[in-house]
Amino acid sequence: MIAELLFAVFFGLLLLGIHRKVIARIQRRPGPPVWQEILHMLKFSFKTTWIPKTASAALFVGVVLVAIGIWSAALFVVISGGSLLVIFAIYMLHKIVEHGFGLSSGSPYGKFGGVRSVISAASEIPLLVSVAAIAIFTHSLLISDIVSYQEVHGPLLITIPLAAIAMYVVLISKMPFGPFSIVESKELVSGYKTEHFGVWRAGLEVCNGLKTYVLLLTFILVFIGSLPFWLTLLTMLILVITLSFVCALSPMLSPYDSVTVQTLLAGLMLVYVGVLGVMS
Template identity: 35%
Template sequence: MLEMLSPFFHLLLFPGGLFALACGLLLKGVDRKVAARLQRRIGPPLHQPFVDLIKLWHKDSSVPETAQSRVFAWAPHVGVTGMALAALLIPIGGVYTPSGAYGDLLVLLYLLAVPAVALMIGGAASGSPFGAIGFSREMSMMLAYEGPLLLALLSVALKVGLATGGVATFSLAEIVRYQQAHGALLFDPVMWPAVVTFLFVIPANLGVVPFDIPEAESEILEGPLLEYSGKELGLFQIMSALKMVVVLGLGVTLFCPTAPGGLLLSLAWFIFKCLVLMVASVTVVRSATGRLRIDQAFSFYFKWPEALGVASLILVLTTRNFP
Protein backbone atom coordinates (compact mmCIF):
# COMPACT_ATOMS: atom_id res chain seq x y z
CA MET A 1 0.00 0.00 0.00
CA LEU A 2 2.71 2.41 1.04
CA GLU A 3 4.72 1.44 -2.01
CA MET A 4 1.82 2.44 -4.22
CA LEU A 5 1.42 5.79 -2.53
CA SER A 6 5.04 6.82 -2.63
CA PRO A 7 5.00 8.18 -6.25
CA PHE A 8 2.11 10.43 -5.29
CA PHE A 9 3.94 11.54 -2.18
CA HIS A 10 7.02 12.25 -4.29
CA LEU A 11 5.02 14.10 -6.89
CA LEU A 12 2.87 16.23 -4.63
CA LEU A 13 4.85 16.86 -1.47
CA PHE A 14 8.52 16.00 -1.57
CA PRO A 15 10.70 16.52 -3.58
CA GLY A 16 8.23 17.61 -6.26
CA GLY A 17 5.12 19.64 -5.63
CA LEU A 18 4.98 21.68 -2.47
CA PHE A 19 8.60 21.35 -1.40
CA ALA A 20 9.95 22.26 -4.83
CA LEU A 21 7.50 25.15 -5.06
CA ALA A 22 8.44 26.55 -1.67
CA CYS A 23 12.10 26.08 -2.54
CA GLY A 24 11.70 27.78 -5.91
CA LEU A 25 9.82 30.76 -4.49
CA LEU A 26 12.43 31.13 -1.77
CA LEU A 27 15.18 31.06 -4.40
CA LYS A 28 13.34 33.74 -6.35
CA GLY A 29 12.97 35.85 -3.24
CA VAL A 30 16.67 35.58 -2.49
CA ASP A 31 17.41 36.37 -6.12
CA ARG A 32 15.39 39.58 -6.01
CA LYS A 33 16.86 40.61 -2.67
CA VAL A 34 20.45 39.98 -3.71
CA ALA A 35 19.93 41.69 -7.06
CA ALA A 36 18.57 44.72 -5.21
CA ARG A 37 21.56 44.75 -2.87
CA LEU A 38 23.95 44.52 -5.82
CA GLN A 39 22.30 47.64 -7.22
CA ARG A 40 22.42 49.43 -3.86
CA ARG A 41 18.70 49.10 -3.27
CA ILE A 42 16.87 47.66 -0.28
CA GLY A 43 14.71 45.37 -2.35
CA PRO A 44 11.55 43.45 -1.54
CA PRO A 45 11.27 41.17 1.49
CA LEU A 46 12.34 37.55 1.02
CA HIS A 47 8.78 36.26 1.02
CA GLN A 48 7.72 38.57 -1.83
CA PRO A 49 7.25 35.78 -4.46
CA PHE A 50 4.87 33.98 -2.08
CA VAL A 51 2.92 37.20 -1.60
CA ASP A 52 2.79 37.80 -5.35
CA LEU A 53 1.40 34.32 -5.87
CA ILE A 54 -1.32 34.79 -3.22
CA LYS A 55 -2.16 38.15 -4.74
CA LEU A 56 -2.58 36.67 -8.21
CA TRP A 57 -5.01 34.16 -6.73
CA HIS A 58 -7.21 37.03 -5.58
CA LYS A 59 -7.30 38.79 -8.92
CA ASP A 60 -9.81 38.46 -11.70
CA SER A 61 -8.66 36.51 -14.71
CA SER A 62 -9.85 37.16 -18.19
CA VAL A 63 -9.54 35.48 -21.56
CA PRO A 64 -9.18 37.74 -24.59
CA GLU A 65 -11.84 37.48 -27.27
CA THR A 66 -9.34 36.63 -29.96
CA ALA A 67 -7.81 33.75 -28.01
CA GLN A 68 -8.25 30.04 -28.55
CA SER A 69 -9.77 29.93 -25.10
CA ARG A 70 -9.35 26.24 -24.32
CA VAL A 71 -5.72 26.03 -25.39
CA PHE A 72 -5.07 29.37 -23.75
CA ALA A 73 -6.45 28.16 -20.41
CA TRP A 74 -4.66 24.81 -20.52
CA ALA A 75 -1.18 25.95 -21.52
CA PRO A 76 -0.11 26.96 -17.97
CA HIS A 77 -1.41 23.66 -16.58
CA VAL A 78 0.74 21.78 -19.08
CA GLY A 79 3.76 23.79 -18.04
CA VAL A 80 3.21 23.27 -14.31
CA THR A 81 2.61 19.54 -14.75
CA GLY A 82 5.75 19.14 -16.82
CA MET A 83 7.84 20.96 -14.26
CA ALA A 84 6.32 19.08 -11.30
CA LEU A 85 7.24 15.83 -13.04
CA ALA A 86 10.72 17.14 -13.70
CA ALA A 87 11.12 18.09 -10.04
CA LEU A 88 10.39 14.44 -9.25
CA LEU A 89 13.55 13.45 -11.09
CA ILE A 90 15.97 15.71 -9.28
CA PRO A 91 17.97 13.75 -6.74
CA ILE A 92 18.83 15.42 -3.48
CA GLY A 93 22.16 14.07 -2.32
CA GLY A 94 21.79 11.97 0.82
CA VAL A 95 18.04 12.54 1.05
CA TYR A 96 16.26 11.41 -2.05
CA THR A 97 17.22 9.35 -5.07
CA PRO A 98 14.64 9.08 -7.85
CA SER A 99 13.69 5.55 -8.71
CA GLY A 100 14.69 4.46 -12.19
CA ALA A 101 11.04 3.92 -13.00
CA TYR A 102 10.39 7.67 -12.93
CA GLY A 103 12.83 8.41 -15.71
CA ASP A 104 16.40 9.37 -16.40
CA LEU A 105 18.47 12.24 -17.71
CA LEU A 106 16.93 12.04 -21.17
CA VAL A 107 13.39 12.29 -19.79
CA LEU A 108 14.53 15.25 -17.74
CA LEU A 109 15.97 16.89 -20.85
CA TYR A 110 12.64 16.54 -22.61
CA LEU A 111 10.71 17.76 -19.58
CA LEU A 112 12.96 20.82 -19.39
CA ALA A 113 11.61 21.88 -22.76
CA VAL A 114 8.00 21.73 -21.54
CA PRO A 115 7.83 25.21 -19.92
CA ALA A 116 9.13 26.85 -23.07
CA VAL A 117 6.63 24.86 -25.12
CA ALA A 118 3.83 25.81 -22.71
CA LEU A 119 4.79 29.46 -23.06
CA MET A 120 4.84 29.13 -26.84
CA ILE A 121 1.44 27.45 -26.90
CA GLY A 122 -0.01 30.06 -24.57
CA GLY A 123 1.49 32.92 -26.54
CA ALA A 124 0.30 31.54 -29.85
CA ALA A 125 -3.20 30.86 -28.51
CA SER A 126 -3.58 34.31 -26.98
CA GLY A 127 -4.28 35.85 -30.37
CA SER A 128 -2.05 38.79 -29.58
CA PRO A 129 0.72 39.85 -31.96
CA PHE A 130 3.06 40.27 -28.98
CA GLY A 131 2.35 36.67 -28.05
CA ALA A 132 3.27 35.62 -31.56
CA ILE A 133 6.53 37.55 -31.43
CA GLY A 134 7.24 35.98 -28.04
CA PHE A 135 6.50 32.59 -29.58
CA SER A 136 9.05 33.00 -32.35
CA ARG A 137 11.68 34.40 -29.99
CA GLU A 138 11.14 31.63 -27.46
CA MET A 139 11.62 29.12 -30.25
CA SER A 140 14.85 30.72 -31.45
CA MET A 141 16.17 30.81 -27.91
CA MET A 142 15.30 27.16 -27.43
CA LEU A 143 17.14 26.23 -30.60
CA ALA A 144 20.11 28.22 -29.39
CA TYR A 145 20.47 26.85 -25.86
CA GLU A 146 19.26 23.26 -26.21
CA GLY A 147 22.42 22.30 -28.10
CA PRO A 148 24.93 23.37 -25.46
CA LEU A 149 22.66 21.97 -22.73
CA LEU A 150 22.59 18.59 -24.46
CA LEU A 151 26.37 18.65 -24.90
CA ALA A 152 26.91 19.43 -21.21
CA LEU A 153 24.57 16.63 -20.13
CA LEU A 154 26.18 14.24 -22.58
CA SER A 155 29.66 15.05 -21.26
CA VAL A 156 28.61 14.10 -17.74
CA ALA A 157 26.78 10.99 -18.94
CA LEU A 158 29.81 9.89 -20.95
CA LYS A 159 32.23 10.64 -18.18
CA VAL A 160 30.28 8.58 -15.65
CA GLY A 161 29.42 5.88 -18.18
CA LEU A 162 32.99 5.40 -19.36
CA ALA A 163 34.30 5.37 -15.81
CA THR A 164 31.86 2.69 -14.73
CA GLY A 165 32.55 0.44 -17.70
CA GLY A 166 29.64 1.24 -20.01
CA VAL A 167 29.31 3.84 -22.74
CA ALA A 168 27.07 6.54 -21.39
CA THR A 169 24.94 6.52 -18.26
CA PHE A 170 21.73 8.48 -18.28
CA SER A 171 20.59 7.25 -14.88
CA LEU A 172 20.56 10.13 -12.42
CA ALA A 173 20.97 7.76 -9.48
CA GLU A 174 24.07 6.31 -11.12
CA ILE A 175 25.58 9.75 -11.69
CA VAL A 176 25.03 10.70 -8.07
CA ARG A 177 26.41 7.40 -6.82
CA TYR A 178 29.53 7.74 -8.96
CA GLN A 179 30.25 11.23 -7.69
CA GLN A 180 29.62 10.28 -4.08
CA ALA A 181 32.19 7.53 -4.50
CA HIS A 182 34.81 9.35 -6.59
CA GLY A 183 34.35 12.99 -5.62
CA ALA A 184 32.35 15.72 -7.31
CA LEU A 185 32.88 16.30 -11.02
CA LEU A 186 33.16 19.99 -10.26
CA PHE A 187 36.71 19.41 -9.01
CA ASP A 188 37.77 17.41 -12.06
CA PRO A 189 39.55 19.73 -14.53
CA VAL A 190 38.33 17.59 -17.43
CA MET A 191 34.77 18.60 -16.62
CA TRP A 192 35.35 22.34 -16.33
CA PRO A 193 34.31 23.13 -19.91
CA ALA A 194 31.06 21.26 -19.26
CA VAL A 195 30.52 23.25 -16.04
CA VAL A 196 31.04 26.53 -17.85
CA THR A 197 28.73 25.44 -20.66
CA PHE A 198 26.03 24.61 -18.15
CA LEU A 199 26.53 27.97 -16.41
CA PHE A 200 26.08 29.68 -19.77
CA VAL A 201 22.88 27.79 -20.44
CA ILE A 202 21.19 28.57 -17.09
CA PRO A 203 20.26 32.24 -17.76
CA ALA A 204 18.71 31.44 -21.13
CA ASN A 205 16.91 28.41 -19.79
CA LEU A 206 15.42 30.38 -16.89
CA GLY A 207 14.73 33.43 -19.05
CA VAL A 208 16.59 36.03 -17.00
CA VAL A 209 17.90 39.33 -18.07
CA PRO A 210 20.48 39.16 -20.78
CA PHE A 211 18.42 36.39 -22.37
CA ASP A 212 14.85 37.20 -21.29
CA ILE A 213 14.19 38.20 -24.88
CA PRO A 214 10.95 36.19 -25.29
CA GLU A 215 9.43 37.85 -22.21
CA ALA A 216 10.95 41.31 -22.58
CA GLU A 217 8.47 43.53 -20.78
CA SER A 218 9.75 46.82 -22.13
CA GLU A 219 9.67 45.92 -25.81
CA ILE A 220 7.09 43.19 -26.36
CA LEU A 221 5.12 43.60 -23.11
CA GLU A 222 6.12 40.25 -21.60
CA GLY A 223 5.34 38.46 -24.86
CA PRO A 224 3.46 35.20 -24.28
CA LEU A 225 2.47 36.27 -20.76
CA LEU A 226 0.87 39.48 -22.01
CA GLU A 227 -2.71 38.23 -22.09
CA TYR A 228 -2.51 36.09 -18.97
CA SER A 229 -3.93 37.43 -15.73
CA GLY A 230 -4.94 36.24 -12.30
CA LYS A 231 -4.72 32.53 -11.59
CA GLU A 232 -3.31 31.56 -14.99
CA LEU A 233 -0.48 34.02 -14.53
CA GLY A 234 -0.01 32.56 -11.05
CA LEU A 235 0.35 29.13 -12.63
CA PHE A 236 3.08 30.47 -14.89
CA GLN A 237 4.80 31.89 -11.81
CA ILE A 238 4.60 28.47 -10.17
CA MET A 239 6.02 26.98 -13.33
CA SER A 240 8.98 29.33 -13.41
CA ALA A 241 9.63 28.78 -9.68
CA LEU A 242 9.65 25.00 -10.22
CA LYS A 243 11.88 25.44 -13.24
CA MET A 244 14.32 27.39 -11.13
CA VAL A 245 14.62 24.46 -8.72
CA VAL A 246 14.81 21.90 -11.52
CA VAL A 247 17.50 23.64 -13.53
CA LEU A 248 19.60 24.60 -10.52
CA GLY A 249 19.02 21.18 -8.94
CA LEU A 250 20.13 19.56 -12.19
CA GLY A 251 23.30 21.62 -12.11
CA VAL A 252 23.96 20.55 -8.54
CA THR A 253 23.24 16.92 -9.41
CA LEU A 254 25.51 16.86 -12.43
CA PHE A 255 28.50 18.53 -10.90
CA CYS A 256 28.38 18.48 -7.12
CA PRO A 257 25.82 16.14 -5.55
CA THR A 258 27.95 15.19 -2.56
CA ALA A 259 26.23 15.49 0.77
CA PRO A 260 27.22 15.49 4.42
CA GLY A 261 25.44 12.96 6.60
CA GLY A 262 22.13 13.65 8.24
CA LEU A 263 18.78 14.25 6.58
CA LEU A 264 18.22 17.91 7.43
CA LEU A 265 21.85 18.85 6.98
CA SER A 266 21.88 17.28 3.52
CA LEU A 267 18.71 19.09 2.59
CA ALA A 268 20.07 22.42 3.78
CA TRP A 269 23.32 21.71 1.93
CA PHE A 270 21.38 21.04 -1.28
CA ILE A 271 19.45 24.30 -0.97
CA PHE A 272 22.65 26.16 -0.18
CA LYS A 273 24.33 24.78 -3.29
CA CYS A 274 21.33 25.79 -5.37
CA LEU A 275 21.56 29.28 -3.87
CA VAL A 276 25.24 29.64 -4.68
CA LEU A 277 24.68 28.41 -8.21
CA MET A 278 21.79 30.82 -8.63
CA VAL A 279 23.66 33.85 -7.35
CA ALA A 280 26.60 33.06 -9.61
CA SER A 281 24.71 32.28 -12.79
CA VAL A 282 21.51 34.29 -12.47
CA THR A 283 21.63 37.14 -9.99
CA VAL A 284 25.04 38.60 -10.76
CA VAL A 285 24.55 38.27 -14.50
CA ARG A 286 21.07 39.72 -14.26
CA SER A 287 22.00 42.77 -12.24
CA ALA A 288 25.08 43.61 -14.28
CA THR A 289 23.86 43.30 -17.85
CA GLY A 290 21.19 44.61 -20.17
CA ARG A 291 19.01 42.67 -22.53
CA LEU A 292 20.55 41.41 -25.76
CA ARG A 293 18.87 41.36 -29.15
CA ILE A 294 17.55 38.01 -30.28
CA ASP A 295 20.14 37.65 -33.07
CA GLN A 296 22.98 38.55 -30.67
CA ALA A 297 21.82 35.97 -28.15
CA PHE A 298 21.38 33.38 -30.89
CA SER A 299 24.83 33.85 -32.35
CA PHE A 300 26.33 33.99 -28.85
CA TYR A 301 24.95 30.55 -28.01
CA PHE A 302 26.05 29.14 -31.31
CA LYS A 303 29.59 30.34 -30.72
CA TRP A 304 30.89 30.05 -27.20
CA PRO A 305 28.73 27.57 -25.27
CA GLU A 306 28.42 25.33 -28.32
CA ALA A 307 32.19 25.30 -28.86
CA LEU A 308 32.82 24.73 -25.16
CA GLY A 309 30.33 21.88 -25.15
CA VAL A 310 32.03 20.18 -28.09
CA ALA A 311 35.44 20.75 -26.49
CA SER A 312 34.22 19.20 -23.27
CA LEU A 313 32.88 16.18 -25.13
CA ILE A 314 36.21 15.67 -26.91
CA LEU A 315 38.08 16.17 -23.65
CA VAL A 316 35.98 13.54 -21.89
CA LEU A 317 36.42 11.08 -24.73
CA THR A 318 40.18 11.55 -25.03
CA THR A 319 40.96 11.36 -21.34
CA ARG A 320 38.99 8.23 -20.64
CA ASN A 321 42.09 6.02 -20.52
CA PHE A 322 43.84 8.05 -17.87
CA PRO A 323 41.39 8.37 -15.05
Protein backbone atom coordinates (compact mmCIF):
# COMPACT_ATOMS: atom_id res chain seq x y z
CA MET A 1 0.00 0.00 0.00
CA ILE A 2 3.01 2.27 0.49
CA ALA A 3 3.73 2.03 -3.23
CA GLU A 4 0.13 2.94 -4.11
CA LEU A 5 0.24 5.90 -1.72
CA LEU A 6 3.43 7.36 -3.19
CA PHE A 7 2.25 6.68 -6.73
CA ALA A 8 -1.04 8.46 -5.99
CA VAL A 9 0.75 11.54 -4.66
CA PHE A 10 3.06 11.87 -7.63
CA PHE A 11 0.54 10.94 -10.31
CA GLY A 12 -2.04 13.30 -8.77
CA LEU A 13 0.48 16.13 -8.85
CA LEU A 14 1.40 15.24 -12.44
CA LEU A 15 -2.31 15.46 -13.35
CA LEU A 16 -2.49 18.90 -11.73
CA GLY A 17 0.57 19.91 -13.76
CA ILE A 18 -1.09 18.68 -16.94
CA HIS A 19 -4.19 20.64 -15.89
CA ARG A 20 -2.12 23.84 -15.73
CA LYS A 21 -0.40 23.09 -19.03
CA VAL A 22 -3.67 22.44 -20.88
CA ILE A 23 -5.25 25.62 -19.47
CA ALA A 24 -2.18 27.58 -20.58
CA ARG A 25 -2.28 26.14 -24.11
CA ILE A 26 -6.02 26.88 -24.44
CA GLN A 27 -5.27 30.46 -23.43
CA ARG A 28 -2.34 30.52 -25.92
CA ARG A 29 0.34 30.83 -23.25
CA PRO A 30 3.37 28.51 -23.20
CA GLY A 31 2.58 27.41 -19.62
CA PRO A 32 4.80 25.63 -17.11
CA PRO A 33 6.18 22.11 -17.75
CA VAL A 34 3.79 19.31 -16.82
CA TRP A 35 5.90 18.24 -13.81
CA GLN A 36 5.76 21.76 -12.35
CA GLU A 37 3.48 20.77 -9.44
CA ILE A 38 5.88 18.01 -8.40
CA LEU A 39 8.73 20.52 -8.49
CA HIS A 40 6.56 22.89 -6.46
CA MET A 41 6.12 20.34 -3.73
CA LEU A 42 9.87 19.68 -3.58
CA LYS A 43 10.74 23.37 -3.80
CA PHE A 44 8.47 24.34 -0.91
CA SER A 45 9.91 21.60 1.28
CA PHE A 46 13.43 23.03 0.87
CA LYS A 47 12.44 26.54 1.91
CA THR A 48 12.87 28.47 5.12
CA THR A 49 9.95 27.67 7.42
CA TRP A 50 8.44 29.01 10.61
CA ILE A 51 5.11 29.36 12.34
CA PRO A 52 3.74 32.94 12.22
CA LYS A 53 3.90 34.88 15.47
CA THR A 54 0.14 35.30 15.59
CA ALA A 55 -0.79 31.72 14.69
CA SER A 56 -2.47 29.10 16.83
CA ALA A 57 0.58 26.82 16.61
CA ALA A 58 -0.91 23.39 17.29
CA LEU A 59 -3.80 23.90 14.88
CA PHE A 60 -1.53 25.53 12.28
CA VAL A 61 0.63 22.40 12.08
CA GLY A 62 -2.01 19.85 13.00
CA VAL A 63 -4.34 20.73 10.17
CA VAL A 64 -1.60 19.87 7.64
CA LEU A 65 -1.28 16.44 9.21
CA VAL A 66 -5.06 15.99 9.16
CA ALA A 67 -5.21 17.04 5.50
CA ILE A 68 -2.71 14.39 4.42
CA GLY A 69 -4.15 11.81 6.79
CA ILE A 70 -7.77 12.02 5.66
CA TRP A 71 -6.92 11.73 1.97
CA SER A 72 -4.56 8.79 2.58
CA ALA A 73 -7.45 7.16 4.42
CA ALA A 74 -9.74 7.96 1.47
CA LEU A 75 -7.27 6.33 -0.93
CA PHE A 76 -7.22 3.13 1.14
CA VAL A 77 -11.02 3.10 1.35
CA VAL A 78 -11.32 3.40 -2.44
CA ILE A 79 -8.66 0.79 -3.13
CA SER A 80 -10.20 -1.71 -0.69
CA GLY A 81 -13.70 -1.12 -2.12
CA GLY A 82 -15.08 0.41 1.09
CA SER A 83 -18.20 2.50 1.57
CA LEU A 84 -18.84 5.43 -0.75
CA LEU A 85 -20.32 7.24 2.24
CA VAL A 86 -16.85 7.37 3.85
CA ILE A 87 -15.46 9.07 0.73
CA PHE A 88 -18.35 11.51 0.90
CA ALA A 89 -17.55 12.20 4.58
CA ILE A 90 -13.89 12.81 3.86
CA TYR A 91 -14.74 15.08 0.96
CA MET A 92 -16.95 17.17 3.24
CA LEU A 93 -14.38 17.25 5.99
CA HIS A 94 -11.88 18.68 3.55
CA LYS A 95 -13.92 21.85 4.06
CA ILE A 96 -12.92 21.87 7.73
CA VAL A 97 -9.32 21.48 6.64
CA GLU A 98 -9.61 24.56 4.39
CA HIS A 99 -11.27 26.38 7.26
CA GLY A 100 -8.49 25.36 9.64
CA PHE A 101 -5.78 26.42 7.20
CA GLY A 102 -7.43 29.80 6.77
CA LEU A 103 -8.25 30.67 10.35
CA SER A 104 -5.29 29.24 12.26
CA SER A 105 -2.74 31.79 11.02
CA GLY A 106 -4.49 35.02 12.04
CA SER A 107 -4.01 36.43 8.55
CA PRO A 108 -6.98 38.44 7.19
CA TYR A 109 -6.58 36.85 3.75
CA GLY A 110 -6.57 33.36 5.15
CA LYS A 111 -9.61 34.18 7.24
CA PHE A 112 -11.60 35.33 4.21
CA GLY A 113 -10.56 32.18 2.36
CA GLY A 114 -11.81 30.12 5.29
CA VAL A 115 -15.11 32.00 5.53
CA ARG A 116 -15.64 31.59 1.78
CA SER A 117 -15.07 27.88 2.06
CA VAL A 118 -17.78 27.76 4.72
CA ILE A 119 -20.35 29.71 2.75
CA SER A 120 -19.89 27.50 -0.32
CA ALA A 121 -21.23 24.54 1.63
CA ALA A 122 -23.77 23.86 -1.15
CA SER A 123 -20.99 22.43 -3.35
CA GLU A 124 -21.19 19.19 -1.38
CA ILE A 125 -24.89 18.52 -2.03
CA PRO A 126 -24.38 17.24 -5.63
CA LEU A 127 -22.11 14.53 -4.25
CA LEU A 128 -24.79 13.45 -1.77
CA VAL A 129 -27.27 13.39 -4.68
CA SER A 130 -25.08 11.15 -6.80
CA VAL A 131 -24.53 8.89 -3.79
CA ALA A 132 -28.31 8.67 -3.24
CA ALA A 133 -28.98 8.02 -6.95
CA ILE A 134 -26.42 5.21 -6.95
CA ALA A 135 -27.96 3.69 -3.81
CA ILE A 136 -31.36 3.55 -5.56
CA PHE A 137 -29.93 1.31 -8.29
CA THR A 138 -27.27 -0.77 -6.55
CA HIS A 139 -28.92 -1.05 -3.07
CA SER A 140 -25.43 -0.85 -1.60
CA LEU A 141 -22.89 1.86 -1.09
CA LEU A 142 -19.83 -0.36 -0.96
CA ILE A 143 -17.60 0.55 -3.90
CA SER A 144 -16.87 -3.16 -4.47
CA ASP A 145 -20.63 -3.84 -4.80
CA ILE A 146 -21.05 -0.88 -7.16
CA VAL A 147 -18.21 -2.19 -9.35
CA SER A 148 -19.71 -5.70 -9.50
CA TYR A 149 -23.18 -4.25 -10.22
CA GLN A 150 -21.69 -2.49 -13.24
CA GLU A 151 -20.08 -5.69 -14.50
CA VAL A 152 -23.58 -7.17 -14.81
CA HIS A 153 -25.69 -4.15 -15.77
CA GLY A 154 -23.22 -1.95 -17.67
CA PRO A 155 -21.70 1.36 -16.55
CA LEU A 156 -23.79 3.66 -14.32
CA LEU A 157 -22.60 6.52 -16.53
CA ILE A 158 -25.20 5.33 -19.08
CA THR A 159 -27.90 4.39 -16.54
CA ILE A 160 -27.86 7.65 -14.55
CA PRO A 161 -25.95 10.23 -16.61
CA LEU A 162 -27.22 13.18 -14.55
CA ALA A 163 -25.76 11.72 -11.33
CA ALA A 164 -22.45 11.43 -13.16
CA ILE A 165 -22.76 15.09 -14.13
CA ALA A 166 -23.42 15.96 -10.46
CA MET A 167 -20.20 14.25 -9.49
CA TYR A 168 -18.40 15.94 -12.37
CA VAL A 169 -19.52 19.32 -10.94
CA VAL A 170 -18.04 18.23 -7.63
CA LEU A 171 -14.75 17.53 -9.43
CA ILE A 172 -14.87 20.96 -11.06
CA SER A 173 -15.40 22.70 -7.74
CA LYS A 174 -12.29 21.05 -6.31
CA MET A 175 -10.00 21.73 -9.31
CA PRO A 176 -7.75 24.79 -9.12
CA PHE A 177 -8.50 27.72 -11.49
CA GLY A 178 -12.10 26.58 -11.88
CA PRO A 179 -15.23 28.75 -11.83
CA PHE A 180 -15.90 27.85 -8.17
CA SER A 181 -12.34 28.22 -6.77
CA ILE A 182 -13.31 31.25 -4.70
CA VAL A 183 -11.41 29.99 -1.67
CA GLU A 184 -8.05 30.51 -3.33
CA SER A 185 -8.80 33.35 -5.70
CA LYS A 186 -6.10 35.89 -6.26
CA GLU A 187 -7.81 38.90 -4.66
CA LEU A 188 -7.18 37.05 -1.39
CA VAL A 189 -3.47 36.55 -2.29
CA SER A 190 -3.75 32.73 -2.11
CA GLY A 191 -6.90 32.42 -0.04
CA TYR A 192 -6.84 29.88 2.73
CA LYS A 193 -3.26 28.79 2.04
CA THR A 194 -1.72 32.28 2.11
CA GLU A 195 0.16 31.83 5.38
CA HIS A 196 1.09 28.18 4.96
CA PHE A 197 4.48 28.38 3.28
CA GLY A 198 7.60 26.25 3.19
CA VAL A 199 7.22 22.77 4.59
CA TRP A 200 3.56 23.34 5.50
CA ARG A 201 2.76 24.16 1.88
CA ALA A 202 4.70 21.11 0.71
CA GLY A 203 2.38 19.07 2.92
CA LEU A 204 -0.62 20.79 1.39
CA GLU A 205 0.67 19.96 -2.11
CA VAL A 206 0.94 16.30 -1.13
CA CYS A 207 -2.67 16.49 0.03
CA ASN A 208 -3.72 18.09 -3.26
CA GLY A 209 -2.06 15.36 -5.29
CA LEU A 210 -3.76 12.65 -3.25
CA LYS A 211 -7.11 14.44 -3.38
CA THR A 212 -7.06 14.75 -7.17
CA TYR A 213 -6.10 11.10 -7.62
CA VAL A 214 -8.71 9.84 -5.15
CA LEU A 215 -11.59 11.90 -6.56
CA LEU A 216 -10.83 10.90 -10.16
CA LEU A 217 -10.39 7.25 -9.20
CA THR A 218 -13.72 7.31 -7.33
CA PHE A 219 -15.47 8.83 -10.34
CA ILE A 220 -14.09 6.13 -12.63
CA LEU A 221 -14.84 3.22 -10.27
CA VAL A 222 -18.35 4.41 -9.49
CA PHE A 223 -19.54 5.46 -12.93
CA ILE A 224 -17.45 3.44 -15.40
CA GLY A 225 -16.42 0.42 -13.37
CA SER A 226 -13.26 -1.54 -12.90
CA LEU A 227 -10.75 -0.99 -15.76
CA PRO A 228 -7.22 -2.32 -16.31
CA PHE A 229 -4.64 -0.16 -14.53
CA TRP A 230 -3.26 1.59 -17.60
CA LEU A 231 -6.75 2.29 -18.90
CA THR A 232 -7.71 3.80 -15.51
CA LEU A 233 -4.77 6.18 -15.73
CA LEU A 234 -5.66 7.05 -19.32
CA THR A 235 -9.28 7.75 -18.34
CA MET A 236 -8.06 9.97 -15.50
CA LEU A 237 -5.94 11.89 -17.99
CA ILE A 238 -8.91 12.35 -20.34
CA LEU A 239 -11.11 13.48 -17.44
CA VAL A 240 -8.50 16.02 -16.35
CA ILE A 241 -8.24 17.40 -19.87
CA THR A 242 -12.02 17.88 -20.08
CA LEU A 243 -11.92 19.57 -16.66
CA SER A 244 -9.12 21.83 -17.89
CA PHE A 245 -11.29 22.91 -20.82
CA VAL A 246 -14.12 23.84 -18.42
CA CYS A 247 -11.72 25.71 -16.13
CA ALA A 248 -9.93 27.51 -18.94
CA LEU A 249 -13.08 28.67 -20.72
CA SER A 250 -15.10 29.82 -17.72
CA PRO A 251 -14.37 32.89 -15.60
CA MET A 252 -14.06 32.61 -11.84
CA LEU A 253 -17.43 33.57 -10.38
CA SER A 254 -17.78 36.15 -7.63
CA PRO A 255 -18.37 34.53 -4.20
CA TYR A 256 -22.12 35.20 -4.14
CA ASP A 257 -22.59 34.06 -7.75
CA SER A 258 -20.59 30.95 -7.06
CA VAL A 259 -22.76 30.09 -4.07
CA THR A 260 -25.95 30.85 -6.02
CA VAL A 261 -24.95 28.66 -8.97
CA GLN A 262 -23.90 25.83 -6.68
CA THR A 263 -27.15 26.07 -4.72
CA LEU A 264 -29.21 26.05 -7.92
CA LEU A 265 -27.33 23.01 -9.20
CA ALA A 266 -27.80 21.30 -5.86
CA GLY A 267 -31.55 22.05 -5.95
CA LEU A 268 -31.89 20.66 -9.50
CA MET A 269 -30.04 17.53 -8.52
CA LEU A 270 -32.21 17.01 -5.45
CA VAL A 271 -35.33 17.22 -7.66
CA TYR A 272 -33.72 14.73 -10.06
CA VAL A 273 -32.98 12.19 -7.37
CA GLY A 274 -36.48 12.68 -5.97
CA VAL A 275 -37.92 11.82 -9.39
CA LEU A 276 -35.59 8.81 -9.67
CA GLY A 277 -36.68 7.61 -6.25
CA VAL A 278 -40.37 7.88 -7.12
CA MET A 279 -39.91 6.13 -10.48
CA SER A 280 -38.00 3.14 -9.13
